[in-house]
Structure formats: C-alpha cells, structure tokens
Amino acid sequence: MIASEVRALFAVASRPEIVSLAGGMPAVDALPLETVAATVSELVLSRGAVALQYGSAQGDPGLRARICDVMAMEGITDAHPDNVVVTAGSQQALDLLTRVFVDPGDVVVTEGPTYVTAINTFAAYQARIVHVPMDGDGLSPSALAQTLERLAAEGARVKLLYTVPTFQNPGGITLTPPRRAEVLEICRRAGVLVVEDNPYGLLSFTGEPVRAMRADAPDDVVYLGSFSKTLAPGLRVGWALAPAPVTARLVLAAESAILSQSMFTQLVVERYLATQPWAEQVKVFREMYRERRDAMLDALAESMPAGATWTRPDGGFFVWVTLPGGVDTRAMLPRAIAARVAYVPGAGFYADGSGGSSMRLSFCYPPPERIRDGVGRLGRVVRDELDLRDTFAARP
C-alpha cells in the first residue's frame, strides 16, 4: 500500500535529528494559541449546549455563510450557503463525492502526478485512474482532450476530472487562466464533472489571489475547500460547494457516513473567523511560507547536480524535483534518511508507476535554516548516487 509506505516514512521522518521535507503539515505553531484558547473557552461558555450537541449532516448554517465569504476572496461571488456541505477536511468531501459518483470500473482523470490520498480514495471505490501530463502551465488541455477522446472510443465511463489547479500537490504548479477556460470547456463538452480541490488557494506568494475555476463555471465544478492550511488541520473542517442536486446527494452520503459533523470544531472555526483577524493570520502564513519557499529554491540551486530540474511554486507547500540519470528515488530514500533528510518518492503520486525519478519536497513545516540544511544533505545524497552509478557504468 502506498498509504502505509507514506505512514512508515512519516514515523521515521518525525525523529528530531531528521530534516523532514516529506510531510505536508502546516506550521500551526505560528497560530496565536492564547487567542485560540480564549476563543474556544468563550464558545463553550456562551454556546456550549449547542457546540457539544449533535448538528446537521450539512453543517452549521453560520459557518456555511462564512465559508461563502472565504470563497469570495477567490472570485466565487455567487455561492449560497445552501450549496455548501461542511466535511471532516476536504478529504471527506472527496470521499463522499467519489461514493456518490463513481461505480467500480469508472474512470477518474487526474493530473500526473496528483495528490496521493486522492489516489487511495479513488482506488478504494475501484475507480480506474488515468493521468494527464502537466507542464509548467499546469494540466495540458490538448492531452486532456486526446485522453477523453481515447477513453470515449474505448467506451469507458469517465465520471470526474480531479484537479488541484492552484499550487498543486505535489507539483507546485498553477494552471494558467487561459488553460482553465480550455479545461472547463473540454470537460463540459465531454460531460465530465470537474472537481477543483483547492486547499492552498489563499496561500499565494505574489499577493494576487488566484481566481478559482468554480468562479466561472458554477454548474460544472464541485469546489473543495479546507481550513487545514489557513487555520488548523487538527480541527478537520473542510467543505464542498456543489450544484444543488449534487449537494443534496452529498448531504445524504455524509449522514450515512458520520451522522453529523462536529458542531464543536465547526463553531470554533466560525467564532475564530467572526472575532479574530483571520485574513491577517493568512498573511502571516503566506509570508512564512514564501520565505521557506525561497530558502528551498536557493538551496536547490546551490546543492543539486546538473540535470536535476524542479518547479518554482508561486504558493502552497511543495516543490517537485526530477533527478537525472534514471535515479530511483524510492531506492535512494533509505540513504537519504541515513543522511538525516526525508522526502516523498515520486512514484506514490501516480497510479501507473510513473514518477520513479522524481520526489516531492515540502517547505511548509521546517524553518528556513533547517530547509537549507536538509536540501544541502539531499544534494550530497543525490551526487553520491550519481557518482556510484557512473562508477558502475564505467566498469569494464
């Protein structure tokens, strides 16, 4: 199992002597804990009997209204709270969507590489996952069109395009505005629902919020959002914004899956948004992650051997590195951990065995100095690996 490999890796990488560039954990230590404690305490004292009680499967109406305000920052100005379903992180929204739409053997089209736990979810429902390649401008519309044509010719039932168009996990790439329009049009013609997973959208390093695909295609896109990266993942509060018929099916699926969302964590988020300068907090996160991104890109330029390539993200958490000479990043990982640095091998982000010479590096969690150290160590491991290969290749 890919998931259990990642878990085992995280267990090792959590040792303090190892610089982990593997995990996607946000820097929650930047949150003002006194303020969080006061907000939660006030919530329990003033509305405890509501916060501790069962809620609805769709989620608290007050929180759903605030979620609409959050999405307006990304150009989604027509969202109605009735079409929002609060979920246990956006992961649950993806799980429920897959449950509602995907029958065994149905096709889900995704970027290659794509978010590893999305692959697990689609696989859990026995979907067939078909990747479409990206370049520096994101998903290739022409490759998408060709893939959908080929699948249609095969008689495959393509249900969803799953995309992380903004600061992608794991690629760090953002789909350009012209391509967004093309992708939407291609999917509309093919009758394929677009799932826009957007946990990083507000973490832009240019200061310019990226306009969500959903903003221009309310009937064709299910938008998944999350407070995991802009507030705290330990609360498990995410959401889906969907066309009305899809919303109704998601609510029924949520009810059967967990009866109701936690009112407690929902109201913590609602109160935090209502009473604290949350947008300022997001700016703090943005600055912090931008600095860490810079540290990582500088260190990569200094440490990586010729032939290695990497992406230059304008936001989010991740850089995608591809090594020269056919290096197998999965085989190299134990040597990297021995050198006290961890990453996630690229193959886990594909359902088809691609990505063997690539790796995902996260800059979200360690401070800049640790990032520089870790990337430096990684550079030495990679150069040793290439030297070793040259030595073997040079043998008579």
Add this chain to the structure above:
Amino acid sequence: MIASEVRALFAVASRPEIVSLAGGMPAVDALPLETVAATVSELVLSRGAVALQYGSAQGDPGLRARICDVMAMEGITDAHPDNVVVTAGSQQALDLLTRVFVDPGDVVVTEGPTYVTAINTFAAYQARIVHVPMDGDGLSPSALAQTLERLAAEGARVKLLYTVPTFQNPGGITLTPPRRAEVLEICRRAGVLVVEDNPYGLLSFTGEPVRAMRADAPDDVVYLGSFSKTLAPGLRVGWALAPAPVTARLVLAAESAILSQSMFTQLVVERYLATQPWAEQVKVFREMYRERRDAMLDALAESMPAGATWTRPDGGFFVWVTLPGGVDTRAMLPRAIAARVAYVPGAGFYADGSGGSSMRLSFCYPPPERIRDGVGRLGRVVRDELDLRDTFAARP
C-alpha cells in the same frame, strides 16, 4: 428517503411549543460548562501545536489507552490500544466496517426493529438487510439460527450480525446473558462477524453495568463505542475495538475516508477523562435519564388506551410503543404534531416495511414535566385515532 423524513421531522419537532419525544439528543446541558471550557483552554495553551495539527488515521494513542479503561467497566479487560480505531462517532466506525466487509448483495442481519441510520449505511453499500425478531429478552436465538440456515440454503453471503444488545435503539430492550452466549455461538458456527454497537452501555438504571458481548468473544466481535452519550456528541468521538486484521483494514479505510481524526476533539476527550471526575458525570446522566424513564413509563400507564404495549428499558434513551387496532403511526404523526407532540414512526426502523403500528419515544432530552405533558398529549391523539376508527367501523 427515511433519513430525509427523519430530518424533516426533527426540523418541525425543534419548535419550542412541541414536546419532542422524537430525537435521540443527550442532555448535554447537564455538563459543567465552566469545567469543559477550562479543560479545553488548558489543552490549547499546553498542547495546542499538537491538538491543532494532523494526527494519525488510527487516532491518538493516549486516548486509545483511556478508551481501553472505559471498556474495562463493561468487562472487556483484554483490550489493547493497538486494536482500537478512533472514529468520528461510532457511526463512522459502522460506515468503515461496512465498506470493508460488505459487497453489493451481501446480507447484514439485524434486530427488527434496528437503529435507523445503520439501515441507511447498509443500504448505501447495497447490502440486503434481514431482520430477526426480538422479544422482551432481546434477539431470539432460535429465530437467528433459522434465519442463518435459510440464508445459507439460499446461497446468500451473510457478512455481519449488527446488534445493539444493551438498551437497544429503538427497542429499549437488553439481550439477556444466556442469550448473548447463544447468539455468539450461533454466529461463530455460521462464520458471521458480530458487530456489537454499544453507545448506551454505561447508562444503566440498575447500577449494574451490563457485561459486553465482546468481553467473552474477542475474536468474533467488533465492538463499537462512543462518547456521544456519556460526554458530548458534538465532539464526534467514537471508536471500534476489533481483532487485529480487522483493525488494520479499518485504519486504511479511515485514512482514505478522512485522512485523520480531529486531534483537537480527541485530546479534549482525553484531557477530560484524565483530569475530571468523568465517572461521576456518567452517574449524573444515569440518574437524570432514570428519572425521565420513570416519568415516561408512569405517563404511558396513565395515558395509553387498552391494547397499547410498550417496553420497560433498564437504561439508555428509548421506549418502543406498539398501538392496537392497526393504527398507522406514520399517518398519525401530523395529527400528533398538531397536538404539539412528536415521535418517530416505527416503520423507519425496519428495512422491510414492518413496524407500522409502532413508534419510538425518547425520554433523554425533555425534562420529566415535559415528558409527562407530551405523553399525555400523545395518549389523547391515540385515543382520538382509535375512536375515529371505531366510528368508521361502526357505520352501516
């Protein structure tokens, strides 16, 4: 949809002028809110960076250890934290179990009547639900054996027996100890896994904790527990205790469903159990619910017409009432609501259309005076209904 009917009903029943005997909401207003607020505030200040971060799919090890202590109160003394999976309420444990074990067309055997949302969950995975009748001693072992024989002869794949053996929802009935042994033996011989759903087990009105089925059959039972009734449902913290191979599959399913449980709510529960007199709080709930049960049973004896029958629960939340003369409780419900009392019609608790003359009454939420008022109103509605039927029957 049964689920949406119940939802619509709850919406109406939440109006203040209506005595709702419909919902299964625990009386969280009996919790000491100052203490909860202080516990949560202290948690954020001392361990905020952990509580607000991602956790593991299996759940916090410290909480899992405390869950083992809780289960020891019901005779489960051999549970190991490694075999506990924390879930978003026990509902999620049931959903994940069904996902792991049930393929479309597989059979799940349950009591008749049974928990309504369990029916929804099994239906969501396209299970065939087969009921086995209960009497005052719970599930009938001889009927269970006959049912399993009949299903085996049909070639049906029976995967699970789903049972709420203690203070059953909706029946209020408890399976007797000799029958527990018989049911376990019958299922063991038939190779059917027993799912013991036990949210009410600690809410015994006799002071004697009921020994869990799992205590005597560690390899044959998956036990589902919950803090929803003994602490607060708004936290959504439940669990499954399962044999090791099942645990491993549940963890993978949980990861694909929601990535990780809320560390925040898990640690709130863990800290509350560690620092507060939780067992004393459970006693407070027990006394409160016993007084409400007494109020309901007294009022039923005073108000119900001859021929009506009802159960006499020794714990939990529910009384199951069956009316004489073929009264249709679903058709009668709008008249009850007009008379300002609500209940849940019995048919929703069956997958096969039975239960039409029955209803579930909850005594958990309204105070005793309201219960007496509500049951009194209900008695008048029932007698009017029977009078009307007699009048029509007497017409020439």
